[in-house]
Amino acid sequence: QSVLTQPPSVSGAPGQRVTISCTGSSSNIGAGYDVHWYQQIPGTAPKLLIYSNTNRPSGVPDRFSGSKSGTSASLAITGVQAEDEADYYCQSYDISLSVSGVFGGGTKLTVL
Amino acid sequence: QVRLQQWGAGLLKPSETLSLTCAVYGGSFSDYFWTWIRQPPGKGLEWIGEINHSGSTNYNSSLKSRVTISVDTSKNQFSLKLTSVTAADTAVYFCARACSGPPYYMDVWGKGTTVTAS
Numbered sequence: 001q002s003v004l005t006q007p008p009s010v011s012g013a014p015g016q017r018v019t020i021s022c023t024g025s026s027s028n029i030g031a032g033y034d035v036h037w038y039q040q041i042p043g044t045a046p047k048l049l050i051y052s053n054t055n056r057p058s059g060v061p062d063r064f065s066g067s068k069s070g071t072s073a074s075l076a077i078t079g080v081q082a083e084d085e086a087d088y089y090c091q092s093y094d095i096s097l098s099v100s101g102v103f104g105g106g107t108k109l110t111v112l
Numbered sequence: 113q114v115r116l117q118q119w120g121a122g123l124l125k126p127s128e129t130l131s132l133t134c135a136v137y138g139g140s141f142s143d144y145f146w147t148w149i150r151q152p153p154g155k156g157l158e159w160i161g162e163i164n165h166s167g168s169t170n171y172n173s174s175l176k177s178r179v180t181i182s183v184d185t186s187k188n189q190f191s192l193k194l195t196s197v198t199a200a201d202t203a204v205y206f207c208a209r210a211c212s213g214p215p216y217y218m219d220v221w222g223k224g225t226t227v228t229a230s
Contacts (some may be wrong), residue, residue, distance in 0.1 A: 002156065036217040038157075045206055045221035046157065052212075057219060089157055093215035097173060101147070101159030101215060 003028060003094050004104035011110040012080045020075045020107045022090035028102060030071035033093040037066055037075045040087045040106075049088070050075060077109075085111045114139035116222035118207045120192075124229045130194040134207030134222055141165055141188045145210040147218060148181060148192045150203040158203075162210055163190055197229040 005023040012018040022035060029035060035053050038046035048057050050066035053073065063078045073092075077084055090104040120132035134146070142165040150158050161171035163181045171179050180193045194201060204224040210216035 033215055034213070034217075036215065038218075045208075045224055046218070047221070048217060048219045051217040051219070091157075091159075091215060091217070093213065101149070101162075103157040103159065106156040 002105040003097065003102045004090055004092060006088075006090060006104035006107045008105070009108045009110065011112055012077075013112045014081060015079055018077045018080050018109065020088050020090075020109070022073045022075070022092075022104050024071050024073075024092060024094075026071065027096040028071075028092045028094040029068065029073055031095055033095075035066070035068050035073035036091045037064075038089045038091065039084075040089065042087070046089065080109070080111055082111050085109055114209065114220045116207050116209065116220055118205075118222040118225050120205075120225055120227070122226055122228065124197050124227065126198050126229055127196055128229075130197050130201065130205075130227055130229075131191070132205055132207070132225055132227075133189055133191045136188040136190075136209070139209075141185060145213075145216055146183070146190045147208050147210045147216070148205060149208060149218070150201075150205045151224075152200075152203040160192065160194075160205075162216065197227075199229050202228050202230070 037050040039049045040046040053068040094102045115137045118134040145162045147162040148160040163169045178195045183190045206224045207222040208218035209220040
């Protein structure tokens with residue numbers, strides 16, 4: 001059972017807007033800790049997509065955006081493309097677990 | 113361009129010790145934390161622990177009794193040891209560079225090493 005809760009799967013047609021939620025609690029996201037997002041193509045290492053809630057590393061397309069409010073965060077893909085089909089993970093910090101890195105369970109994005 | 117190259121034994125028997133090493137090429141070694149993360153087959157990511165250049169460590173409490181992460185600054189390498197492995201430790205193990213936290217974000221990753229305990 002992950003500390004951060006993500007939907008197991010989401011889907012969208014090419015060009016649509018897709019969002020993935022990451023729900024935490026007062027001991028992690030709600031405590032003010034940043035949320036980071038990763039994209040993982042099966043069989044490869046995760047890739048940093050969004051850091052510190054809203055920031056995109058160099059090279060990440062601007063169709064990817066992040067937001068955070070209260071005890072939750074969201075990743076949005078505006079104009080989803082076939083190449084975006086992957087698993088997505090959120091990550092934050094939890095003070096009650098004394099664990100520097102906690103991940104969501106992951107969300108599989110299917111592009112229809 | 114920073115690159116992480118990792119290696120170690122891929123097949124272990126239960127009760128043996130998992131040992132992996134990750135070498136850092138390019139960039140600063142002392143300005144970051146360095147982490148290990150694993151992913152069981154078909155499952156999500158699990159943070160194992162982290163270390164900095166001076167040897168300061170943090171571990172996942174669920175693994176703390178079996179995990180040791182160490183650093184060799186002369187070689188820009190860091191290593192993971194996990195004792196008394198069981199089938200539950202079967203996973204792909206990744207090393208990664210951790211930035212600016214907690215919570216640190218991992219911006220450079222190794223390719224992963226598949227470890228099977230059977």
